[in-house]
Amino acid sequence: MTEQEYFTVHHQLTINAQPLADDFIFPSSAQFEAEIPAPFVVASEFSQLDMLNDSARKELNNSDFKHVINLLDTQNSKLNLLLTFLLSQQDDPQYRSTTVAFGASQCSYLSATPLNNEQALRVKLFLEHPAAAIYCYARVIGCEAHEQGYLITAKYQMLRDADQDLLIKAALYQQQKLLRQRSIDRENNQ
Incomplete structure (x- = not known):
């Protein structure tokens, strides 16, 4: 991963942030890939497939296949419910917290205990949209x-x-949602 910075959005997500030993050494890329729990890999693949479905749905929407779109949406909803259940089994109450903000390069969350800068963390982030979860390692850069x-x-x-x-x-989804809400609020206040 490069040292790119991405914008963060203020939004609450469930996070598991497990502090690791001071002498923890990050695994190799191959070891990291191998240790990712299966539901996280499946969730990522589902989300990638959903992106492909979006373009197919747009094509079908331009034709008389609305019933096919409804069927596909229903099946997708069922799969997302099942996936959400599988991912909920990966949520460890011992390390559960809530994010204040998140982005593609960092996240901020509330903790009952302080952590040292440079502290290594094993992180599980549970996304709402797209329905997925992220398994990664992070380092504390502020407390x-x-x-x-x-x-x-x-x-x-x-x-x-x-x-x-x-x-x-x-x-981006959360940012769009916030911008839409601001627009609605402005219209209601006029």
């Missing part, structure tokens, strides 16, 4: 006292490209 504990900012250190794409898509 600030907060009214609800500590605000931890972590920069991703090991993250698959496909998962970075999912984070970009999720951040």
Whole structure:
């Protein structure tokens, strides 16, 4: 992964952030890929396939196949429900927290305990849209006292490209949602 910076969006997601030992050494790329739990890999592949479905859906939408689109959407919803259930099994209450902001290069979350800068973390991020989850490693780059504990900012250190794409898509979705809501609020206030 390059040292690119991506914008972050303020949004709450469920995160598992497991602090690792001070002497923790990040795995090799091959070891990292091998240790990613199967539901995370499946979720990533589902999301990639959903992107392909979007273009096919647009083509069908221009024709008289609305019933086919409805059928595909229903099947996709069923698969997403099943996937969400599988991913929920990967959520460890011991390390569960909530993000304050996230993006494709870093995230910030609330923690009950402070962490040292450079502390290694094993991270699981549970996305809402697209329905997916990200498994990666990160390093703490900031820890600030907060009214609800500590605000931890972590920069991703090991993250698959496909998962970075999912984070970009999720951040863009939340940004669009926020902009739409602002537009509606402005219209209502006029």
